[in-house]
Amino acid sequence: KNEVEQSPQNLTAQEGEFITINCSYSVGISALHWLQQHPGGGIVSLFMLSSGKKKHGRLIATINIQEKHSSLHITASHPRDSAVYICAVGNAGGTSYGKLTFGQGTILTVHP
């Protein structure tokens, strides 16, 4: 069993729809990251969460430490949101900032 699991693996939506991507983890963590990767592109950090909720524009990320679960929501989705969304966790304890464990990624396609 992977330490970090995302669902769904693939997600197709129509423009304007509300989207949710889920991430569950099985290890103690210091923080959880949501990353975005466009096809053939680099990786961009969207959020870092250690508790609660963060919002940036149309993106909202939440984390429940007790349940070891995080969600990434996209409101009013747009075709430019089409990308791979990756959940990653930094392991608890010590100098964990240099190392992450990643989920497999969720491929999101938003159609006009």
Added chain:
Amino acid sequence: NAGVTQTPKFQVLKTGQSMTLQCAQDMNHEYMSWYRQDPGMGLRLIHYSVGAGITDQGEVPNGYNVSRSTTEDFPLRLLSAAPSQTSVYFCASSYSSGGDYGYTFGSGTRLTVV
């Protein structure tokens, strides 16, 4: 522009050749790391460094060496390239400040070993 610079962007090697993937950051971040990304496997940690002169192995270190002589640079060396090392490689730097920390990734190096 400030950030993480990886070179080269593309490389083709023959089996058995050696090469170095370069990674440099100008943000004075303490922490740097190398990952490889393979279809169906996600990103996996190869090596990481918590500061100049300090490195450690990640999940898939075999066949790779690293060193960190300066804060800015963290090169990844392939000792004897194998087809199994065909992948996309990402370097990242990270910082910690007041309980918060963030990551910046390079644009990646696409390596093909034939």
